[in-house]
Amino acid sequence: MDLSNLLTTKQRLVLMTWEFGDWKYLINYGAVRSGKTFIDNILFLLELRVVKKRAEREGDKNPMYILAGFSSKSIQTNVIAELTNVFGIDVKFDRHGHFKLFGVEVIPAYTGSVRGVGSIRGMTSYGAYINEASLSTQEVFQEIIQRCSKPHARIICDTNPDNPQHWLKTDYIDNKDPKAKIESFHFTLDDNTFLTPDYVQALKHATPKGMFFDRSILGLWVTGEGAIYRDFNEKKMTVDETPNKLKYIAGVDWGYNHPCSITVFGIDEHGRYYLVDERTGRFKEIDYWTKVAKKLQKKYGYNIPFYCDTATPAYIQHFKNAGINALNGWKQVVPGIEIVASLMKQGRFFVWKNHTQKFMEEIYNYQWDDKAEDKPIKEMDHVMDSMRYALATPIHLEELKKQHQTNSRNNIKAGLKRFGL
Known part of the structure; x- marks a missing residue:
């Protein structure tokens, strides 16, 4: 299948890594509107299908998977809405706020505070998809990882950049130890070749100088320096x-x-x-x-x-x-x-x-x-x-x-x- 009309070059590389790479953590980070969340939503669906097959081989009739985000609203906006609008999937929540997809029970977890992971404490998960990972508290992130204890369980993340000393960058993205099995991909705005040139140009010219441009357009983990409103004339x-x-x-x-x-x-x-x-x-x-x-x-x-x-x-x-x-x-x-x-x-x-x-x-x-x-x-x-x-x-x-x-x-x-x- 020719994917060039569906996915950007960077997204196709991520997809190939998902399918053939030896990884435990797959982290897509970088610029806004660069396509990182879109490809992760696709991987989320593909991962659920893999989990279902693995569970069937193990005789597990109710495999569980974690879908994490900063809040219920961010999960709805960034993931659920796209499942509906793009993929035509009708997500139906049960009375616990869970939903089933491809025979896998998906349990939402909210990473903005420690209370948000109450729903996953004690569970054993086949994996996790963590949206906006840099907004998670480190304690919650670790709790999600600990829940993913099934054999071959994997964690998919996407995030915009934060300050260069953020734990997600220093402990995971910068961790090049092969035994950690971490794959990460840096996205810039220009990686999304499906965006129209006039949109890209307008966004670049509308984004403030300094930290905001470096993070939002270039996808860099940088800190703010000097005057905040550099564009005031x-x-x-x-x-x-x-x-x-x-x-x-x-x-x-x-x-x-x-x-x-x-x-x-x-x-x-x-x-x-x-x-x-x-x-x-x-x-x-x-x-x-x-x-x-x-x-x-x-x-x-x-x-x-x-x-x-x-x-x-x-x-x-x-x-x-x-x-x-x-x-x-x-x-x-x-x-x-x-x-x-x-x-x-x-x-x-x-x-x-x-x-x-x-x-x-x-x-x-x-x-x-x-x-x-x-x-x-x-x-x-x-x-x-x-x-x-x-x-x-x-x-x-x-x-x-x-x-x-x-x-x-x-x-x-x-x-x-x-x-x-």
Whole structure:
């Protein structure tokens, strides 16, 4: 069978290794949209067929296999939805959250916390497929491995890169001991030759410089260094005036000894964001900031959403009691920074000249902490955090809504039926 129209060169190499290689762990890592999860989903189905045959030879009428991911939602999005949309497989869960496929009972496990592997404790598995492996805690990863104690049990993983000292890289990907039987494949964006050139070019030009580009496009395990928002250009991004018709959003980073900051952004019809107001100060009580928010409501609209730091829920409730549309901000720091940085990279971020207090000071001093793993230095970050809540939260929520639709549009069911899957 000619697979060149179905799989990329890198995916075909992985498939050949799966079939003919002598391995215990098969790890695909690298860039976003590079095809690593897609080939692992295929291997997952092929592996289940092998497990069923092995179990029949052993007289095991109920072989079990682990499907692991960061959360039930990530498993649904990255694996289950593709099984349905691409392969036409109707997954039906039982009352325990398990499902059967090709005569094998698949038990989901969630790697984001130790509690997520309660379903697999004590079981004996014929193997495991671990999606987004770098997001797993090491303790959970080890628990999954220990459950895969059937003879010839194998573990398949896929992941985006993280910092270069991550245990998955140092203990597994970098482990070249033949006795460990670890095979790993590095994927770059350019490995996915089925992507259209205009999509690849646009993604490269939209991805922020530094760590984000190295990880997302080149698939490298690198750490952040230096300034976080490298693409901010004061000459190009500072404007003397803003469009008349804007939709407004706000972000709030609470503080007292450390500054509290409220930022307001206007969004134009072309999806460009303008920082139109910033209020930052220290040693002010919540009543003071409530009055500030009320004035901003009057100026920018009473329904303006304030996306707030959830570290102080009492303050959020105080805002709500005062009639302010206070909402929980999205707290994921690095993904949130990437969203903001992407807006700058795409030329969709602007600052209204002379309408900020501390923004210009912070933007040039907001740095990665070279002593921590993927964390900013907790200095000069109050306006930056407020900005992140305001911009990243609604964009993230909108992306979640579109995610399932995107999976459906990428349907290539007809071609993959040639696999007999």
